Amino acid sequence: MTTVTRHTLPNGLTVILKEVHSAPIISWWIGYKVGSRNEPTGKTGISHWVEHMMFKGTERFPAGLLDREIDRAGGTWNAFTFMDYTMYFETLPADKIDIAMAAEADRMANAIFDPEETESERTVIISERQGLENQPTFWLQEEVRGAAFRVHGYHHEIIGDETDLRAMTRDDLYDHYRRHYCPANAVAVAVGAFDSAEMLSKIEGLYGSIESREAPALFVRAEPSQQGERRVLVERPGKTAFYEICHRIPDAAHEDWVKLKVLDNVLSGSGGASDNKTSRLYQALVKTEIAAGVGAMIVPTIDPYLYSIIVTLRDERSPAEAEEVLLDEIARLQEHGISGEELSKARKQAKAAFAYSTESVTEQAYWLAQSFVLDKEDWFEGYLDRLTRVSADDVVDVANRYLVPKGRVVGILQPTDPEAERE
């Protein structure tokens, strides 16, 4: 693997570079350490809305100019907001990357936030939320997270609550932008066909003059410990029931996180083949025709979050049936552990999944940017080594410590009669 180099500019900007010369392409990422986790009540969704406003232009790069220039160059660009961070990226032919780097430098400090554009974008964002609301599982996820986090910012959806989206002002957005978008709160990552010394010099020229400010104090409220199982019920018109069970797990930098990742592979098969049919939960729920599908989610986060398993029930099967089977499977793992074969499979799948997910420069750059914002710089380079060191005993240990009733949040999406809605 090519060496990754790290640098810090005098104004606090962290720079991560990795040369990859397999194709004449460069992926350029700017990540900011701010996301929905840092939003107080009344400002939910502000990080995501600011991300949208960043595409409305600066004086030097008016709205639409970059859309055109990047498409003309055959590149791609986009952005996304997560609970812990906001990312912007451009992947372009190597000889065209300069405009992207210059534009990201400019909008780190000079985005306009025109009041009319802000109002126009308000309805776009509400439309985005309403589009999500059309998916029944969005309502379930929103309720489950709300139940799991009473205090911490993980309690609301990244898109935000509609009441806040209607109330926030242009000045709210601009203030959020000015406080959080500065070199000391950001990381710049380049992966692709370049010479590192030349690239660093170019970055210093473009970003070195951006005003130096201390990294902002981020709004974070620690979640108090859970005092018992929590349950939520969501009722929506439809025909399909869903069951979700979540357990609290530690942050990504914690040594247990990767052990839980292996545990998840054994249970749900995620991280391996896209539809892992030998996993325990597939065998216990789908093959037995209780569920039409089962999936799990374990995402790396800055603060402790949730390990979630969600079951799509077949017609005329009940959430209670799924729950009984799921809890039996968790108990079986806790009592009897995992086999050497399962551990070996998890390792091989992790190796393969890692290889697949790092074949493009865009994905490699994302891994590196994510590592930085998670405060775990060796996340990318050391990932496979850490995962390979996990033992069967480690998996049982984390199962016993984390998959416990006291830290459990259960959500049920119960379909209601669609005909009743017509009346």
Place this chain on the structure above:
Amino acid sequence: MSAYTASIPNAGNINRVEFDNGLVLLVYENRAVESVNITASIHAGSIYERPERSGLASLVSSALLTGTQQRNFDEIHASLESIGAELSMRGHIHKLGLFGKALAEDLRPLLETASEALSYPTFPAEHVERLRGERLTWLQYSSFDTRYRASKAMRQALYPASHPYHYGTYGDEETIAAVSQADLSTFHANHVGPDGMILVIVGHVDTEDALRLVRETLGDWRNPEQAEVARADFLDAPGATERQTVFVPGKTQCDISMGALGPARAAPDYLAAQIANSVLGEFGMMGRIGKSVREEQGLAYYAYSHLGGGHGPDPWIVSAGVNPDNVEQAIDSILWEVERLVSEAVADEDLADNQSYFTGRLPLRLESNEGISSQIHAMESYNLGLNYLAEYKDMIFRISKDDVLNAAQHYLDPKNMVIAVAGPQPDASTARNTQTREK
């Protein structure tokens, strides 16, 4: 020719071999990665099924990996998952598609399993029933998905019931319930075979090794019962605007799907139509439609157009998700942009922008094994020639403003489009359009 141009897949670096059984193998070595990808297609899509068995081809594709004469369900999947490999089959309209990837060292077991599943499936009854249940759950869930419902309503109005494109590849609850195990076996026997099969292998692999492995695993496969290749008829465009409104309870947003008959991939004006589509709803932030509907009016999070371009008259689609109060304004804005596209030539700058866009994005499209496989498969499947990518830039820059205008006029007419809207109960002002034809 630059070093990069020389390195893109072309007749000189793609190894193409025709087997006696009709299989065409194309191998491209990509040493920059650790994995290998296989992409294949067989003439066994939904075009070969009867309307009362809609969804059969797709079920066959799903069921191929549930059991073979050699191995049962668990043995097949354990062999794949233990090496971190992926193998999936999917039924499309014209073809059964196969996709697989593995670490380079595991190409043999990947090909062996693919070959076994294609050649010797047993369609075990218990797994057919399980798949049926899963499919029915998916269909029930989708019946409450406004995007799915709008798209389905558009498709059914654009293509008559006598045309295979009228039907979704996943079928309906009634047709899926009626499919029998014997239907699956018969369809497999009649349609799944090596004749006309295209297999593309891309990745960290030696061409000779790949050729040998394919010869060993698929070279002896024969299916004398395999049917002739079917084609989808080309149709006349609708003679009037047709509106479809689908009520989906419990929703807050409407999805709009507007369609016209688009070009086949092999049509001489396909590339010109692609540029027209890009101007309309793709380039930059979703083209002119995105600029108007999203950026200027703030009506939608997404509003874009898409050109299918397969073996037959795939639809040219415009999609948008909007608040119910904004449906008519969004539709009017989209139709205005379609009218503009067919009535005036694009500006020189627009054409230059899009020519640069189409040619410039090639390196990104060819960065991954999947991207390379997809391009090579398309070159073979649509008879584009293996130098198509090498000549692509010249073809794009030969397209004129008149070509773009002619292509838009050939396929689009704002007065003759199918417009489907799915969402919450319409109010009185929109209800007037329900299930009506308007001149």
